[in-house]
Amino acid sequence: MNLRRARDAAIIPGLAIVLALVFGSLIVIFSSPLIFGLDLTLPLVAYKALVEGSFGSFGAVISTIVNAAPLILAGLAVGVAFKAGLFNIGAQGQFLTGGLAAAAVGAWLAHAPGPVAIPLALVAAILVGSVYGAIPGFLKAYTGAHEVVTTIMLNYIALYIVAYVVTGPLRAVGATFARTPDVGNASLPILVGGNGHLGVLFAFVAIPLAWWLLYRSTIGFEIRTVGAGPDAARYAGMRPRLLIVVTMAFCGGLAGLAGAGEILGLTGFMPAGYSTNVGFDGITVALLGQAHPIGIMFAGILLGAMRAGAPLMQIEAGVPAQMVDVLQGAILFFLTAEILVRYLFRIRAKSAKVAELQTVASSYGGQATPTQ
């Protein structure tokens, strides 16, 4: 019974991935003359390298998991918000500010003992990410400013905050480029392979936690009720405004934790031009995983595999790693154009609609606010 439900839930995302790969190979073929003449087999070479780079060896698998961890956390940051009817495009900003906080506290406690420095740096990242997530939640709940636009604006502002802090007050003395000082003892221990750091575990702990929170706790029930209908939730004695702020803070904390994992586990400092796509990839992960923690885990591993395999694809096929971004956008497109997928594969429409996604406010401006 459960297996069948899982299969039904996975069929459309699975086919969307297949169609996206077809679309991606068309792009690769038609853009191949730009580099070295038309090459019809290039997509096969590229995809083979992509798989090899992500699952071909022990190191590749570790790399996939390490890449998947922040994507899963960011995916949860978007997906849990979905359940409350919120579209959190701000995971990017929450990730960056959280990472910055981890870098700052880590640098400050670089010489303190690890068991003290690591938890403090993590807590700082979660707190700062939460606050950065709570801001658009607050604006949504109390002024009606739509979170889609405010979170995007906060993403840009986060970039400037990072640029200011890293080139200004926190700039490491003597570094050849603008960056924060090393986090030293606050760096996360490597558990397995070359870079399988402790932060990877956070993601896999967060999955059951988010599941329990959403489906087994009172607040999760309230979150889902608010997502289904803020007015009904208020009638039932819940406080939709407060729940929106709390949910966004929780999601921001998850994204902040993802940022901390990257800084404390991989780079060891925050460079001024820290470029990442984790926050936006989180949107793909959440939608592909149908906003369910288990689905998000699989989607995160899939996209993590793509990220891990991309460098090898670039080396062996000459296809730029950005191809992965193109594939992600295409996956999203085919997911949304479910009708097209059903038509192409002759799948009869069932009631297996992604109900949660229908609760995402379809408009913005004044009307989407829950009235007090």
Next chain:
Amino acid sequence: MDFILHVPVIGLLLQFIGYLVGVMTTNGSLIITLSTPIALGALCGFMNERSGVVNIGIEGMMLFAAFVGWYVAALVNGGAPTSPGPLGITFPLLVGLLAAIVAGVAVSALHAWLSITVRANQIISGTIINIEALAITGYLNLLISQNPIPSAGNFQSFHVPQGVASVPVLGWLLTTFLGHGPITLTMLVLVIVLQILLFRSRWGLRTRAAGEHPRAAETLGIDVIRLRYRNVLLGGVLAGLAGAWFTLEYIGTFQGGMTNGRGFIALAALIFGRWTPIGAFGAALVFGIADALGQAVSFNPPSGDLGAVLSGVPEQVFSALPYLVTIIVLAGVVGRSIPPAADGQPYEREAKAT
């Protein structure tokens, strides 16, 4: 930071207002230039949302159009020197402009299909467009940059003759409003034309009806689905123009992600301007001022106390200003703005009785 406390705040505020007015008058032309993509993007949003389709994919449409326009113009040009006509118009640039518009319409068609026919969540549809536009343009631009081709240049601003420009007031008005390239000039015309059409034409009435109460509109014989399709596609023309502004008028070359959130700011301008073309243009000017202020402070800083204080403010604050203004505007500090009633709701015809 101590010295700030010793400066009289009121005097400083007055100095700042004086400086701001100075920036607005001496940089009037720059402000209108910088507000062009925001105004055009807002007009695109206007076309969509007045007929009931939410479009947060404007950013992606602009970026894609900017890329296509630039690349097609460069391909047509082929690196050959050309003799530009008035306003720097050349054949390759015109073809590029056309290509940008086609690109804008093509992406709009995708959005229209997803949000009108498929009845997908329109916010998600817009998000997909933003993600995919950023990805594809970044990917192709990277490939192209391995064998770079020279750009086709860009449109030039109209030069108000020296004699007229030196006339007080009139000269300032003419240089501020007419001293622009063709896309900005088109934008100024479109703002007025669309404002009149919205409230004075049959199309405007029908569009408003479809956005406020589609079922009632359909009862009166308006084909809501068709009207929405047409408006979203026309909005694509405007997004295409906005994109072309980046690569064919303002900068003259393409950089990944160069629209930098202007498409989202355009949405805020639309809300701020209460879903009218003139209002959206006025709001776009506010963002233009926020943009120009940053440039003015770095290139032409004020003197005296104000200069001392402003030089202590990190440059990033000014860069972040348009985004901050957007949030403040959306938070309704300037008053509540009410969207069209059916905005974002897919329209479903009632089943025919059989």
